[in-house]
Amino acid sequence: xxxxxxxxxxxxxxxxxxxxxxxxxxxxxxxxxxxxxxxxxxxxxxxxxxxxxxxxxxxxxxxxxxxxxxxxxxxxxxxxxxxxxxxxxxxxxxxxxxxxxxxxxxxxxxxxxxxxxxxxxxxxxxxxxxxxxxxxxxxxxxxxxxxxxxxxxxxxxxxxxxxxxxxxxxxxxxxxxxxxxxxxxxxxxxxxxxxxxxxxxxxxxxxxxxxxxxxxxxxxxxxxxxxxxxxxxxxxxxxxxxxxxxxxxxxxxxxxxxxxxxxxxxxxxxxxxxxxxxxxxxxxxxxxxxxxxxxxxxxxxxxxxxxxxxxxxxxxxxxxxxxxxxxxxxxxxxxxxxxxxxxxxxxxxxxxxxxxxxxxxxxxxxxxxxxxxxxxxxxxxxxxxxxxxxxxxxxxxxxxxxxxxxxxxxxxxxxxxxxxxxxxxxxxxxxxxxxxxxxxxxxxxxxxxxxxxxxxxxxxxxxxxxxxxxxxxxxxxxxxxxxxxxxxxxxxxxxxxxxxxxx
Numbered sequence: 193x194x195x196x197x198x199x200x201x202x203x204x205x206x207x208x209x210x211x212x213x214x215x216x217x218x219x220x221x222x223x224x225x226x227x228x229x230x231x232x233x234x235x236x237x238x239x240x241x242x243x244x245x246x247x248x249x250x251x252x253x254x255x256x257x258x259x260x261x262x263x264x265x266x267x268x269x270x271x272x273x274x275x276x277x278x279x280x281x282x283x284x285x286x287x288x289x290x291x292x293x294x295x296x297x298x299x300x301x302x303x304x305x306x307x308x309x310x311x312x313x314x315x316x317x318x319x320x321x322x323x324x325x326x327x328x329x330x331x332x333x334x335x336x337x338x339x340x341x342x343x344x345x346x347x348x349x350x351x352x353x354x355x356x357x358x359x360x361x362x363x364x365x366x367x368x369x370x371x372x373x374x375x376x377x378x379x380x381x382x383x384x385x386x387x388x389x390x391x392x393x394x395x396x397x398x399x400x401x402x403x404x405x406x407x408x409x410x411x412x413x414x415x416x417x418x419x420x421x422x423x424x425x426x427x428x429x430x431x432x433x434x435x436x437x438x439x440x441x442x443x444x445x446x447x448x449x450x451x452x453x454x455x456x457x458x459x460x461x462x463x464x465x466x467x468x469x470x471x472x473x474x475x476x477x478x479x480x481x482x483x484x485x486x487x488x489x490x491x492x493x494x495x496x497x498x499x500x501x502x503x504x505x506x507x508x509x510x511x512x513x514x515x516x517x518x519x520x521x522x523x524x525x526x527x528x529x530x531x532x533x534x535x536x537x538x539x540x541x542x543x544x545x546x547x548x549x550x551x552x553x554x555x556x557x558x559x560x561x562x563x564x565x566x567x568x569x570x571x572x573x574x575x576x577x578x579x580x581x582x583x584x585x586x587x588x589x590x591x592x593x594x595x596x597x598x599x600x601x602x603x604x605x606x607x608x609x610x611x612x613x614x615x616x617x618x619x620x621x622x623x624x625x626x627x628x629x630x631x632x633x634x635x636x637x638x639x640x641x642x643x644x645x646x647x648x649x650x651x652x653x654x655x656x657x658x659x660x661x662x663x664x665x666x667x668x669x670x671x672x673x674x675x676x677x678x679x680x681x682x683x684x685x686x687x688x689x690x691x692x693x694x695x
Contacts, residue, residue, distance in 0.1 A: 239455065243438060245375070245533060246457035246470050248545050252612060253380055254461050254468055256368065260361045261463060265336055268352045271300070272339045279341050279348050288348070289314045301350050302326060308345040326351055358464055366399045368613075371584065373537075378472045383411060385465040390428055398466065402444070417442040418451050431460045431467060443471070536610040538588055539595040547609035547617050551669040554619065558662045564623030568635060569658045569676035573688040575614035578651060586646045587614075590653055597642035598635065617676075623661060625695065632657055632691035640689075656683035657691035 282288055285305075292303045292314065304315040304326050315323065322334070326349040329338045338351035369380050381400040386393065390413035397409050413425035423441035430437020436459040444451050456471035498509075534546035542550075554565045572578075572594070579587040591614065598608050602618065609617040618635065639655045658679030662672055679692040686692070 241533070242455060242472050243457065245545075246378075246438075246455075246472065248548075249374065249378075250380065250457055250459050250468050250470050252544060253365075253369075253470075254459060256612065257361060257365055257461055257466070257468070258463070260364050261357060264357045264360050264364075268357055269337050272337055272350060272352060275301070275350055276339050276341050279343060283343065285344065285346055288343070292316060300356065301352055303348065303350040306347045306349070313346070322351075322353075361464075362398060369399050370401050370404075374470075375472075375537075378470060380468065380470045382469070383467045385428070385431075385460075385467060386410075388428070388432055390425060394428065395424070395467070423456075427456075427458050427467065427469070431458065435460050435462075440474075539591050539610055541595045541599070541616065542607060542609040544609060544611050547611060547619070548669075550607065550609070550619055551672070555662060555666070555669040555672070564661050566620040566622055566624075566628060566631065566659065566661055567672055567676055568618040568620075568632065568691070569611065569673070569680050570616050570618070570635065570639075570655045571680055571684070572614040572639075573654045573656055573684075578653075582646050582649070582651060586644075586651065589644050589646065590642075590651055593644045594639055594642040594653060594655075597638050601634065601638040625661075628659060628693060629691075632659055632693070636689065636691060654689035656680055656688045658683060659691055659693045661695055663695075 278291075279288055282291075289305060292305075293316075299318075302316055302319040302322055304319055304323055305313050306327065307313050312323065319326065324330070325332070325335060326338060329340060329349070331338060334353060334355075336352045336354045336357055338349065340347060340349045342348075365382070369382075372380070374380075379401045381402070382398040383395045384398050385395050388394075392412045392414065393410040394413050395411040397403070397407050397411060400407055411424055413422060413428055415424050416422055419442050421441055423439065423443075426439045426441070427437060430439060436457070438455065438457050440453060440455055442451050442453050452473045454471035454473050456469055458467050458469035460466070461468055534543050535541075536543045551567075557563050558565070572590070575587065575590075578590055591610075595608060595610075595616075598616075598618070602608065603620070603622075605622070606618055606620045609619070611617045620631065622631075635657060636655065639653055643650050643652050645651070658676040658681070660672055660675040660679060662669075663675075666672060675694045679694040682692040682694075683690050
């Protein structure tokens with residue numbers, strides 16, 4: 193080969209090599225930019241998903257607080273009715289006063305007895321300071337209810353403090369928060385606002401599963417985290433402005449002394465001035481992103497090796513493969529994350545979040561086309577007794593057996609959701625009324641057959657059901673849930689293990 197051809201070949205090869213090196217360098221730079229952009233985009237999307245989960249979980253807890261308060265207020269009022277009825281059927285004053293002197297009575301109600309001249313002849317120990325309210329039957333923020341009855345020459349006054357109900361609600365919610373398990377070491381805590389002006393002792397810690405020994409201690413808006421920010425002040429300002437707030441601060445991880453940054457959502461429950469909050473740590477997101485980045489880097493390195501061996505053609509092919517794999521991985525990551533969020537971790541039934549989205553879609557279709565669905569809201573009867581007698585592991589097994597039995601017995605077009613705790617929701621695309629009672633009977637039968645054995649004991653399970661459908665007057669699917677809840681309450685009231693239909 194002559195010198196000119198060698199020089200030309202060398203020039204050509206050098207040009208191709210230089211072009212390949214430049215192209216590879218540009219590609220490497222662009223990949224770095226893309227990875228950083230992808231990581232930032234993924235992080236932002238994950239944060240939004242986490243915010244949605246925090247929002248839904250806190251609001252679900254607030255709903256549970258409100259349901260517990262309403263139920264306990266009803267129980268206390270019914271208790272007063274029973275006491276008044278007992279007083280009216282018993283004419284021995286000394287016997288009634290002895291009944292009121294019972295230690296359990298003193299922890300439940302306040303009572304005084306006045307004779308015909310207006311003199312007080314008896315009062316429970318805890319009635320001190322409330323005599324005027326009881327005698328005048330003045331209902332204010334202190335008392336839930338006050339009743340009175342006249343027996344001979346004596347008048348009996350009996351009442352229940354709102355604080356009594358609040359104390360019982362606190363115990364119920366504390367037990368639930370202590371025992372609920374959420375994703376990635378997340379947990380719910382509750383603070384009670386004493387002064388919306390802030391400052392020292394502006395609030396008291398009511399429930400905190402990560403700092404149980406500090407419950408009952410006072411909080412200050414001047415408190416700072418490790419970075420010098422004042423999270424309690426930020427939280428209080430947001431609550432005062434909008435009733436809810438997202439904010440970041442640094443706090444120690446659950447059951448460790450490690451400090452990490454949290455994104456937190458807090459919302460006010462006005463009835464008790466409770467701030468209900470939940471947070472998730474940012475470094476949990478960083479771990480997920482680190483795994484993603486390592487996979488992307490590995491794929492990039494493989495693509496570059498191929499490019500260095502095969503030239504420009506394989507460079508183009510490598511780019512196509514890389515971008516396709518990256519898109520597929522990104523799509524699969526989102527699908528897996530959505531499936532994880534939409535599935536109840538314990539029972540594998542659909543989650544409440546998935547149920548709420550389904551009901552919204554069904555309501556929108558009902559408004560536009562008139563196509564209706566049937567909804568069954570069901571609650572396991574005496575589930576607390578199962579947990580108390582056999583333990584929470586047995587309770588979990590009952591829930592899982594029940595879900596398996598129902599899913600295997602209902603139609604493919606029917607979907608079971610875990611609505612919360614021992615409460616489940618079934619949505620059926622069959623909107624006909626004729627077969628509704630048969631459907632309820634079928635579900636009741638499936639639940640009764642879902643008993644399981646624990647330590648040679650057979651746990652028999654039953655459920656109460658409230659059934660309904662959408663109505664033209666409904667403003668949202670919340671109206672349907674309210675009717676189903678009312679129907680469920682009637683089933684409970686009528687003896688349990690039955691279904692009630694409200695259309």
